[in-house]
Amino acid sequence: MFAYIARRIVYVIPIVISVALVCFLLVHITPGDPLVAVLPADASQELAAQLRTAYGFDRPLPVQFGLWLWRALHGDLGSSIATGRPVLTEVLRAVGNTVTLAIAAALIGFTLGLLFGLIAGYFRDTWIDKVATSIAIAGVSVPHYWLGMVMVIIFSVQLNWLPAVGAGPGGSGAWGWDWEHMKYLILPAITTSVIPMGIVTRTVRALTGDILSQDFVEALRAKGLRELDVFKHVIKNAAPTALAVMGLQLGYMLGGSILIETVFSWPGSGLLLNSAIFQRDLPLLQGTILVLALFFVALNLLVDIAQAAIDPRIKRG
Amino acid sequence: MRNDKSKKTAAAWLLATALVVGLPQLASAETVLRIGMTAADIPRTLGQPDQGFEGNRFTGLTMYDGLTMWDLSSADKASVMIPGLATEWKVDEADKKKWTFKLRPGVKFHDGSDFNADAVVWNVEKVLKQDAPHFDASQVGVTASRMPTLASARKIDDMTVELTTKEPDSFLPINLTNLFMASPAKWQAFYDKAEGADAKAKSQAAWAAFARDASGTGPWKMSKFTPRERLELVKNESYWDKGRVPKIDRMVLLPMPEANARTAALLSGQVDWVEAPAPDAVKEIKARGFQLQANESPHVWPWQFSRIEGSPWNDIRVRKAANLCVDREGLKEGLLAGLMVPATGTFEPGHPWRGQPKFEIKYDKAAAQKLMQEAGYGPNKKLTVKTQTSASGSGQMQPLPMNEYLQQALAECYFDVQLDVIEWNTLFTNWRRGAKDPTANGANATNVTYAAMDPFFALVRFLQSSMAPPVSNNWGYINNPKFDELVTKARQTFDPAARDAALAELHAASVDDAAFLYVAHDVSPRAMSPKVKGFVQPKSWFVDFSPVSLAP
Numbered sequence: 001m002f003a004y005i006a007r008r009i010v011y012v013i014p015i016v017i018s019v020a021l022v023c024f025l026l027v028h029i030t031p032g033d034p035l036v037a038v039l040p041a042d043a044s045q046e047l048a049a050q051l052r053t054a055y056g057f058d059r060p061l062p063v064q065f066g067l068w069l070w071r072a073l074h075g076d077l078g079s080s081i082a083t084g085r086p087v088l089t090e091v092l093r094a095v096g097n098t099v100t101l102a103i104a105a106a107l108i109g110f111t112l113g114l115l116f117g118l119i120a121g122y123f124r125d126t127w128i129d130k131v132a133t134s135i136a137i138a139g140v141s142v143p144h145y146w147l148g149m150v151m152v153i154i155f156s157v158q159l160n161w162l163p164a165v166g167a168g169p170g171g172s173g174a175w176g177w178d179w180e181h182m183k184y185l186i187l188p189a190i191t192t193s194v195i196p197m198g199i200v201t202r203t204v205r206a207l208t209g210d211i212l213s214q215d216f217v218e219a220l221r222a223k224g225l226r227e228l229d230v231f232k233h234v235i236k237n238a239a240p241t242a243l244a245v246m247g248l249q250l251g252y253m254l255g256g257s258i259l260i261e262t263v264f265s266w267p268g269s270g271l272l273l274n275s276a277i278f279q280r281d282l283p284l285l286q287g288t289i290l291v292l293a294l295f296f297v298a299l300n301l302l303v304d305i306a307q308a309a310i311d312p313r314i315k316r317g
Numbered sequence: 318m319r320n321d322k323s324k325k326t327a328a329a330w331l332l333a334t335a336l337v338v339g340l341p342q343l344a345s346a347e348t349v350l351r352i353g354m355t356a357a358d359i360p361r362t363l364g365q366p367d368q369g370f371e372g373n374r375f376t377g378l379t380m381y382d383g384l385t386m387w388d389l390s391s392a393d394k395a396s397v398m399i400p401g402l403a404t405e406w407k408v409d410e411a412d413k414k415k416w417t418f419k420l421r422p423g424v425k426f427h428d429g430s431d432f433n434a435d436a437v438v439w440n441v442e443k444v445l446k447q448d449a450p451h452f453d454a455s456q457v458g459v460t461a462s463r464m465p466t467l468a469s470a471r472k473i474d475d476m477t478v479e480l481t482t483k484e485p486d487s488f489l490p491i492n493l494t495n496l497f498m499a500s501p502a503k504w505q506a507f508y509d510k511a512e513g514a515d516a517k518a519k520s521q522a523a524w525a526a527f528a529r530d531a532s533g534t535g536p537w538k539m540s541k542f543t544p545r546e547r548l549e550l551v552k553n554e555s556y557w558d559k560g561r562v563p564k565i566d567r568m569v570l571l572p573m574p575e576a577n578a579r580t581a582a583l584l585s586g587q588v589d590w591v592e593a594p595a596p597d598a599v600k601e602i603k604a605r606g607f608q609l610q611a612n613e614s615p616h617v618w619p620w621q622f623s624r625i626e627g628s629p630w631n632d633i634r635v636r637k638a639a640n641l642c643v644d645r646e647g648l649k650e651g652l653l654a655g656l657m658v659p660a661t662g663t664f665e666p667g668h669p670w671r672g673q674p675k676f677e678i679k680y681d682k683a684a685a686q687k688l689m690q691e692a693g694y695g696p697n698k699k700l701t702v703k704t705q706t707s708a709s710g711s712g713q714m715q716p717l718p719m720n721e722y723l724q725q726a727l728a729e730c731y732f733d734v735q736l737d738v739i740e741w742n743t744l745f746t747n748w749r750r751g752a753k754d755p756t757a758n759g760a761n762a763t764n765v766t767y768a769a770m771d772p773f774f775a776l777v778r779f780l781q782s783s784m785a786p787p788v789s790n791n792w793g794y795i796n797n798p799k800f801d802e803l804v805t806k807a808r809q810t811f812d813p814a815a816r817d818a819a820l821a822e823l824h825a826a827s828v829d830d831a832a833f834l835y836v837a838h839d840v841s842p843r844a845m846s847p848k849v850k851g852f853v854q855p856k857s858w859f860v861d862f863s864p865v866s867l868a869p
Contacts, residue, residue: 039458045787047461050447054454082367083358084455084525085544093544149577156585164581165353165573171546265573265582267546274574275357275545280742 001308008304015297020072023289024065027282034282035081055081068286077287082279087287090272094256095291097172098268101192101261102253104185109193110246113200117242120201121208122231132201139198145259148191152263155187162187165265172267188264192257196249203245207238240311247303251296347566348867350849353582353591357574359548362539363528364499365444365456369711370768370858371592372459373495375570378859379550380427381497381533384418384437385490387770389853389861392612395668396857398491402432402498402534406490408811413485414468420476424557427532427539430502434472439501441470441480450516451504453524464492465773485809487816491771500532536561536863537568547571561863564851568862583607583844589867590845596715599654602844611840612854613658613665615769618714620704620723620834621779623752623761623793629700630761630793634692636831640678641685642730643836648722653715656842660835662828663769663776669817670772672825678835685730699733705757706764710741713766714839720764723836751786752793762834763792770858772820777804780827799826 035051052058056067071078077087113136120132156164168174168181175181211217211234220230256270265271269292276284354375356368364381366372378386386401388394402421409415424432442449444460445467461467466482467489473479482489507526513519531539534557537550548570552563571588573579576595583591584598584605594602594609603609620639622630630636645659661678664671694700706716717738724734737760739747747756748765757763767790769775778784780800784791803826807819828835845852851864 035458039462047458051454051458079521081455083361083544084363084521084528086525090544149581152578152581156587157581160585163587164585165578165587166571166582167546171543173543173546262575263578265571265575265578271357272545278357278742 004308005305008301012297012301016294019293019297020069020290021065023286023293024068027285027289028061028064030280034280068283072287072290077290078283080276080281080284082275082281082284087283088291090284091269091288091291093172094267094269094272094288095254095295097167097266098254098256098261098270100172100175101185101188101256101266101268102250104189105192105253106196106246106250108189109196109249110200112193113197113246114204114242116197116201117204118208118235120205121212124205124209124212129205133205136198136201136205139194139201141198142194144191144194144257145263147194148187148260148263151187151191167265167267188260188266191260191264192253196246196253199249200242200246204238204242207241208234211237236310240307243307243310244303247299247306251299254295254299255292348564349567349569350565350590350862350865350867351569351571351588353571353573353579353588355574355576355579355592356572358545358572359542359570361455361528362531362542362548363453363456363524364440364497364531364533365460367459370770371711374859376548377497378535379537379568379862380531380535380539381499382424382535383496383498384420384493387494387855387857387859389855389857389859392853392855394856396615396855396859397669398494401494402437403493408485408487413809413811414482416480416482416489417473418478418480420478421557422476424534425555426500426503426534427553428500428503428506430500430532432498432534433475434478435475436498436501437478438470438472440496440498441467443499444496445469450508450520451501451523453520455524460496463495463771463774464489467492467496487808487811488772488777492773494771498534499527500534503527503530503532536563540567545572561861563863564866565862580844583846586846589849590843592841592843594842594844596654596656599656599842599844606847608845608847608849608852609842610845610852610854611656611842613856614839614841614858615664615775615856616712616766616839616841616858617660617663617769617775617833617835618657618712618719618764618766618837618839619660620762620764620836621792622833623757623763624795625752625793628752628761628793629702632692633831634688635694635700636834637676638685638688638692638730639727639732639834640676640831641681641688642732643723643726643834644680645836646680648719648837652718652722653837656840657714657837658840660838662824662835663833664824665838670775670820670824672821672823672828674825674828676829676831678828678831682729689731694731696731699728699731701733701735702727702762703735703737703758703760704762704764705737705739705744705747705760707741707744708738710744710766712768712839713741713764714837716764719836723834748790748792749786751791754786765792766839768858772807776820776823776827777808780804780823780832795832797830800830 034057039048039051079086080090116132116135120129123129152164155162163184166184168184217230220233256268258270258274261268261270262274269288273288276288356371360366360368360372360376362376366377382402384401384403385398387396388399389396402424403418404421406416406418420434426432443451443453444457446452466484466486468481468483471479504523504527508519508523511519511522513522529542536553536556538553540551541549550568552566554562556562573582576593579591580595580598582588599609622636624631649655649657649659662674706720707713708717720736727734737758744765748763750756778789779791780795781804782796782801785794803823807816807823810816810819848868850866850868854860
């Protein structure tokens with residue numbers, strides 16, 4: 001097991017460097033001026049050149065990348081061009097808010113997804129399966145930003161039950177796990193949860209149906225096991241794949257959703273990316289993408305390790 | 318005796334109960350105005366805001382003052398420049414590059430330090446003197462470009478300062494509305510405490526700290542700041558202009574970049590005021606009893622023509638035909654729910670820089686068709702033109718549907734309009750590169766909206782030949798000696814009334830030349846709760862929050 005974990009960690013290093021390089025290049029090949037946030041279009045050429053030098057954008061790209069990577073390795077992602085604030089502080093604050101949202105959405109989405117998936121798989125081809133599958137398909141198909149807007153219209157504008165936007169009465173800096181704050185989380189969390197709910201439902205349904213049709217299940221039943229005990233075996237066999245899917249989904253959610261966070265003005269990494277993109281704030285954009293990519297890589301690593309712990313066949317491979 | 322004791326006990330209980338019940342009410346007596354901005358982030362708070370004029374509106378003019386300011390008191394009259402932290406100024410008759418500004422006595426920064434000539438020199442140097450310890454490159458772009466000729470500042474005495482320009486420039490007092498006075502004492506206190514490898518790093522740390530706990534001289538003081546989420550301002554009871562001490566105790570600014578989210582926040586009572594509500598929701602906003610405020614803004618939604626060799630817009634008949642072929646009232650009522658003012662130039666009648674153009678911009682399809690026929694075009698020989706635009710962007714209103722409207726309208730006057738839609742920041746960057754640059758992609762017009770607050774932004778940067786790329790925004794390389802002559806005349810006329818007359822002459826000449834396809838002025842719509850009282854929406858990008866109150 002230790003060798004397996006060590007091997008997986010070694011694999012992470014080239015992935016991280018590649019991610020850093022790709023995000024640096026992607027950000028730099030986009031059209032537009034990286035100084036657009038601080039340099040109006042009517043600024044003189046002399047002023048533009050002066051600022052380009054001040055921010056180091058006059059250096060060759062490999063030099064810029066080398067300097068950025070060196071500083072990033074030392075925990076310094078630079079400062080935002082638009083705000084002057086340290087990128088790391090900005091990203092960590094936003095990621096913290098997205099984690100809050102992702103955990104709430106994961107609780108809703110995974111619980112419902114597992115429940116609907118197991119029920120649909122067990123009662124395959126019955127009306128129960130059809131209802132659960134329809135819910136899953138709806139979850140995957142409905143554009144979530146649209147769903148968010150509809151829920152805001154119903155629950156905020158018409159019924160006035162829940163707030164439409166924001167992260168608490170005093171902002172996320174004053175967040176607390178009480179009703180006054182959690183009511184701000186309900187609509188964005190439900191909106192975020194619909195896609196993972198649909199995907200987990202479909203995955204677990206397929207797995208359950210497949211496992212139930214295998215010979216060992218018949219053997220277990222022939223041995224006289226109660227249906228509940230048989231089902232426990234089914235769940236254990238389905239768990240590694242379901243875990244991998246949920247891990248990926250959690251990774252996506254931790255990445256933040258630009259659309260959902262913009263619709264609900266939720267100050268997470270999606271809204272931060274939105275702002276960085278529109279302001280062409282390259283240090284902020286690079287830093288945010290890098291931190292999110294690292295999250296994703298770390299999460300995959302954890303899921304791999306968890307899978308190996310559950311299913312010993314994996315680490316032997 | 319026992320009875321007295323019981324009475325005293327009862328009275329004490331009553332008093333305690335009254336305090337318990339009453340105190341929260343006393344505390345909640347604070348009036349709080351919550352505003353949903355269109356910005357995705359709080360504009361910078363350190364003195365020179367980013368995010369264009371929305372930044373100046375919310376974190377510039379609230380916490381800071383300039384030497385000169387805008388009169389925002391009237392919804393009817395044009396918003397003109399008035400004295401601010403300077404009470405009077407004059408240009409040196411012998412050397413017209415030198416100006417003397419007399420400063421307003423008795424003004425203090427929010428931290429209690431004095432506003433004086435040293436503070437003015439310090440604030441000029443923060444963006445112009447690269448070897449000054451407090452020079453901040455991040456504030457240079459948004460400041461220096463708005464006062465392009467200012468070179469330096471020198472203290473004459475505590476209440477007098479001399480400003481020097483690179484060339485004689487009568488626009489300087491107007492440009493100075495963009496230079497906000499931050500507190501040198503407060504910055505120095507942060508600098509003294511800052512940690513950093515060198516002076517530059519310490520300076521950056523001091524500015525970062527200043528942005529979190531800012532100090533200006535404005536009618537609002539910073540109270541709480543959560544980056545990217547909210548900025549809370551409280552009223553400055555000691556503001557130097559007693560008539561502009563805010564009536565509201567606290568103002569909370571919330572970034573809400575999505576129009577539907579802003580509108581929902583207003584309709585659900587989460588905020589009291591939103592900037593630019595979703596146009597589709599205007600009917601519902603009004604139906605639910607909310608106020609919709611709008612007024613003509615110093616903003617122009619144009620097509621800026623290429624005038625390089627071979628451009629079809631070099632023919633004045635074609636330029637005039639395009640201007641006559643657009644039914645602006647139809648655009649206003651049919652597409653924009655009334656949220657625009659038809660443009661008949663950069664400035665409309667009543668503005669001191671309007672002048673008296675002879676070419677009347679209106680909808681006259683027959684006259685437009687006649688002009689096009691005279692220029693050699695007709696139903697069987699259409700003129701192909703190409704315009705670069707964006708799908709969204711600051712001030713762009715609804716660029717795609719509006720351009721498609723123009724496409725259809727101009728088709729009736731024998732134009733074949735092709736649209737080249739690109740991303741907003743790219744369009745904005747291309748604007749500086751000009752019509753000859755490959756980024757123009759063969760377009761012979763560009764659709765970038767512009768602010769028209771001051772003469773340089775409204776006229777000079779487009780009309781003066783020396784403003785052609787890469788210097789400034791004369792994208793189409795307009796080269797008209799008459800414009801150049803009038804620009805020089807306006808810049809070198811130092812009597813304000815005569816300067817305004819010269820600018821009016823320049824504007825009239827540009828309309829007579831049909832220098833742009835003038836389409837619309839934005840009206841800066843904002844929706845607010847019926848509880849909001851006393852608001853005046855001036856003909857400006859800015860508003861004065863001081864007279865606003867909240868009904869219980």
